[in-house]
Amino acid sequence: FGLSKPARRTVDLDRGRERPLSQAGWIKREEAIMGTAITVELHCADAAAGEAAATAVMDEMHRIDRTMSPHKPDSELSLINRYAAKRPVPVSDEMYRLLKRAAEFSELSDGAFDITFASVGQLYDYRLGIKPSDEALARAQAAVGYRNLVLDPQAKTARFAREGVRIDLGGFAKGHAVDNSIAILKRHGIAHASVAAGGDSHVMGERGGRPWTVGIRDPRRPGEVVAVLPLDEVSISTSGDYERFFEEGGVRYHHVLNPRT
Numbered sequence: 001f002g003l004s005k006p007a008r009r010t011v012d013l014d015r016g017r018e019r020p021l022s023q024a025g026w027i028k029r030e031e032a033i034m035g036t037a038i039t040v041e042l043h044c045a046d047a048a049a050g051e052a053a054a055t056a057v058m059d060e061m062h063r064i065d066r067t068m069s070p071h072k073p074d075s076e077l078s079l080i081n082r083y084a085a086k087r088p089v090p091v092s093d094e095m096y097r098l099l100k101r102a103a104e105f106s107e108l109s110d111g112a113f114d115i116t117f118a119s120v121g122q123l124y125d126y127r128l129g130i131k132p133s134d135e136a137l138a139r140a141q142a143a144v145g146y147r148n149l150v151l152d153p154q155a156k157t158a159r160f161a162r163e164g165v166r167i168d169l170g171g172f173a174k175g176h177a178v179d180n181s182i183a184i185l186k187r188h189g190i191a192h193a194s195v196a197a198g199g200d201s202h203v204m205g206e207r208g209g210r211p212w213t214v215g216i217r218d219p220r221r222p223g224e225v226v227a228v229l230p231l232d233e234v235s236i237s238t239s240g241d242y243e244r245f246f247e248e249g250g251v252r253y254h255h256v257l258n259p260r261t
Helices: 047-068 076-083 093-108 115-121 134-141 173-187
Strands: 008-012 017-021 026-033 036-043 149-152 157-160 193-197 200-204 212-217 225-231 234-237 245-248 251-254
Touching: 026 047, 036 047, 036 173, 047 076, 047 093, 047 173, 076 093, 093 115, 093 149, 093 157, 115 134, 173 193, 173 200, 173 234, 200 212, 225 234
Parallel strands: none
Antiparallel strands: 008 017, 026 036, 036 193, 149 157, 193 200, 200 234, 212 225, 245 251
């Protein structure tokens, strides 16, 4: 996403006139976490306080990655996937809230959003150009269905109703991390900031006296955008078939999957 950087002007109440606000005080930090680019940009007059706020955001991103990564064998998500078909698995309050919220969105979307898509999604490797055979796809599809994830609100456990079920929080864990990060920045007294985790972004305040601008990438023309959105105090999330994909026989196989098919 792109950021506009015009000079900001504010009103000096003591002298009753406008004065330009220096570009000093802006801090930007970037790291690769959760398999994507994490970016935080914020304004803070105190450089040390601003750096501490940016560090707190990155620490939160790492914490969520340790908890919700499907690739880390000791993450809470991996433990659920490993044992939930055998027995109910106790989960943290945070994980329970996310799983419950996922089920609610599955209901609202009539199953279009479904974290059990991973029962099939795990069979694809986009870097190596691997896809499941028709037979393997049919077998794995039987495990897809959000009702195969059974939550116990009293015991705070999760279990799978059948073998072969697997869940993945990639559809909204990054958004959860971004929301948490914005809350952290507010606790640090930050009023103007942007946090982005791949295609999930949240902006608050302004950038240079104007709204933050987020460019929506053109999926077929590298380096081009199809829209530039001025945003204020809002989250936005995008996903496309142009980063994690491979082509075979004229067909593009990508990570945006339809749970029904």
